[in-house]
Amino acid sequence: MAIAKQYTVNELLRRFQLNVTDSRKKILQLFLNQQEALAHADIEKKAGEKFDRVTVYRTLQTFVEKGLIHSIPTADNSILYALCKDDCTEGHHQDHHIHFVCEQCEKTACLDQVNIPEIKLPLGFKKEKIDVVISGICKACS
Amino acid sequence: MAIAKQYTVNELLRRFQLNVTDSRKKILQLFLNQQEALAHADIEKKAGEKFDRVTVYRTLQTFVEKGLIHSIPTADNSILYALCKDDCTEGHHQDHHIHFVCEQCEKTACLDQVNIPEIKLPLGFKKEKIDVVISGICKACS
DNA sequence: GTAACTGCAAAATATTTGCATCCTT
DNA sequence: AAGGATGCAAATATTTTGCAGTTAC
Secondary structure: OOOOOOOOHHHHHHHOOOOOOHHHHHHHHHHHOOOOOEEHHHHHHHOOOOOOHHHHHHHHHHHHHHOOEEEEEOOOOOEEEEEOOOOOEOOEOOOOEEEEEEOOOOOEEEEEEEEOOOOOOOOOOEEEEEEEEEEEEOOOOO | OOOOOOOOHHHHHHHOOOOOOHHHHHHHHHHHOOOOOEEHHHHHHHOOOOOOHHHHHHHHHHHHHHOOEEEEEOOOOOEEEEEOOOOOEOOEOOOOEEEEEEOOOOOEEEEEEEEOOOOOOOOOOEEEEEEEEEEEEOOOOO
């Protein structure tokens, strides 16, 4: 299911078979409000009022499981999360876009417009999922 | 500098301007002994005798800084490390190969023979470094 | 001999779990 | 009302830091 901004958080949560709760509405809204990917810590900070740390952990995990957001691996150990704009379903994320990490502003975003080219693997390897993370200087910083 | 197996650990450490110490020799040997990438925890376990946890952290960090190994980002937060076989120099890793994570045996390896195709970024973005991680079923498991 | 490296202890962080309470449906 | 979600406390796990003793060059 593609996530478009015209949906309200309530609608989105319902569509993804999640109970509508305060924390979920607020955290989902954070993702809708902006382009860049968020780390666990960002969410704790950005939320006007504080959520319990544990609630943030559990909410992010639930969102990933339901296919509402996906995690982006980064070389420095931290995990980032971003809305799935592709067709992700429960348990199976199809991320056909690349992720871009800006070394200047440190923001990470999904470049939905860039497709990942076909990569031919050696005989015997079966591809299931591909993650591409490019770092450099983003449009805003160059 | 490319890392070939014919070098002894002592030679390698010298070439990378590192003092030759016991921990470094043993940890480097672990990497030379096998193909797959190692996590911090693997190293603590695999080393016949135990190193101090802290020594492992510091050694891995030093190795990465000097360009002896590189870190591989994974979606589940853990960081893996593998020998740099490409031309990496201090502070600048050029990883032109892809990383493959097997969903069956859970091993991660560098596929040196596979090149990353050119990816064209939107105007304004400048590429510095690219990480490609493909998961699926590896040759040995299929 | 000097600078660098290690190991121990401890601090600082990050993540997970159990459980009682509260909220959503 | 029932199941699910939250918040608190506490248990674990992970990573970092300081420092004294040891080792490499």
